[in-house]
Amino acid sequence: MTATTFASTSLAERISTCTDAAYRIRRGVLEEGAAQGEGYVGQALGAADILAVLYADTLRFRAADPEWADRDRFLLSVGHYALLLYAALAEAGVIPREELTTYAADDSRLPMSAMSTYTPGAEISGGSLGHGLGLGVGMCLGLRAQGRHDQRVFTLFGDGELNEGSTWEAAMSAASWQLGNLVAFVDLNGIQADGPTQQVLDIGSQEERWRSFGWHTQRVDGNDVAALISAVDAALADATSTGQPHVILCDTTVGKGVPMLESREKLHFMKIDQDEWPLCMDQLQAGYEGSLAR
Incomplete structure (x- = not known):
């Protein structure tokens, strides 16, 4: 099976497909967390809509052949979001x-x-933060050298990784080399290991900074599937005309889809007691069924 750009599918159908995928991905995240009793569940729930749009609507891949030479690449720079990637790979049939x-x-x-x-x-090992964008730049250059101009590279990294100088070196390089097939998602959830991101290191206006580095820049609600689809469509359409790399800044809610986690103190590693996992699953399901009824 290969995911396509869904050119023949209506926007309403695409939104419905991605919304359903996001729910199943979140279920998978909770199943993983419950099995182990821990994990970076809050961030994974918050970024689930991004991966739903990628794996259900955007990426070109073959589930039975993860090494297919003509595939698009998705690079998870925030390696501790791994349970999100695994849930997305399960949703995609990989x-x-x-x-x-x-x-x-x-x-x-x-x-x-x-x-x-x-x-x-899993295209890269992402445990050491701050390298996903640089690896994406390298992959784009490698694809260019092979004459594979139609393949795209997508990467997801956290707002805490914007503290890393390597991220900005990669950003400069991508713009200089006009890597229009590179699309970066930044998860702006506002937390990192040492506390609130803005208090640890305030880098000012995200939009202004990325534009100053030469990137086509959009900022969206990262938990709004329709907004994400529109942003990805705009990025991919622009790639053919300008050659600019693209960044989609995604404001997300830690614990999204599970009210008891959304309202909990926002910590880098969220503690969930053993008896709370079934409650989390019930709240996720109730919210999803409620959205279908509207």
Whole structure:
């Protein structure tokens, strides 16, 4: 199976497909967290809509052949979001859904931080933060050298990674080399290990900074599937005319879809007690069913 750009599908159908995928991805995240009793669940729930749009609507791939030469690449720079990537790969049919319950277990193909040597469909090992964009630049240059001008590279990194100088070196390089097939998503959830992102290091206006680095820049509600689809469409359409790299700044809510987690104190590693996992799943399902009824 290959995901396409859905040129023959209506916008309403695309939104419905991605909304359903986002719900199943969030279920997968909770299943993984419950099996291990821990994980970066809050961030994964918050960024689930981004990966739903990518894996259900945007990426060109073959589930049965993760190494397909003509595939698009998705690079998870924030390696500790691995349970989100695994849930998306299960939704896409790359790995069996029942394997999600092995998350972070001994000898599992799904370690707590994503590693390309273990997991089919994981393009990079992302445990050391600040390298995803640079790797994306390198992949784009490699594809260009091979004459593969139609393949796209997508990467997701967190707002805490904007503290890394390597991120901005990559940003300058991408603009200089006119890598129009590079699309970066920044998860603006406002937290990192040392506290609120803006208090740790305030870098000012995100939009102004990225534009000053030569990037086509959009900022959207990262939990709005329709807005994400529109932003991706605009980025890919622009790529053919300007050659600019693209950044989509995504404002997300930690714990999105599970009210008891959305309202909890926003911590880098959110503590969820064993008896709370079923409650989380019930709230997720109730919210999804409620949205269908509207």
